[in-house]
Amino acid sequence: EADIYQTPRYLVIGTGKKITLECSQTMGHDKMYWYQQDPGMELHLIHYSYGVNSTEKGDLSSESTVSRIRTEHFPLTLESARPSHTSQYLCASSEWGDGSSNSPLHFGNGTRLTVT
């Protein structure tokens, strides 16, 4: 049962529009992540956060931005959507700790974004 929620599940939007993808978790996790997933490709980390008021760029350059004003909320914003932003965006969270044995990633169900 998911404790991390992403909305919307699907979004089709025109070029140039501003969009925000929502991600919320109820587990009290400090660390949160945004991954971009394309068919047949690795998941690429685009943003992560260690906690409130902490945000970092991931391994894959992205024109999106994120904010972390509350522990449970980690929205991703695109100021001006383009067709190249068409992808699936997965949000995840994990507990603070050594990041491994007791802190697997918990994923949301994703937002599939299509920019026309």
Place this chain on the structure above:
Amino acid sequence: AQSVTQLGSHVSVSEGALVLLRCNYSSSVPPYLFWYVQYPNQGLQLLLKYTTGATLVKGINGFEAEFKKSETSFHLTKPSAHMSDAAEYFCAVRENSGGSNYKLTFGKGTLLTVNP
């Protein structure tokens, strides 16, 4: 730098047959290794993980994987495939270098289909 190679983007087996999904990694330090499963239209969920200790790890749904350092491999197996195993499987690695490196590197995924 770390990387993950999953051999075979698509594996097809018959129901009741052995499932073998291959994963090789490269890491400059001892790794933490993970397998995640993604069912259609869902996020990823943790199947099993290797951190330290026993090199044969058991996960959910009857899956297991063996860490072989000499082969830099972490192949996923299940003795008898079930229709419900049809999904995409992702291998991931995180370097065990201490500190606060929580980032996972994912492979490109292997789509498993199970034929009746």
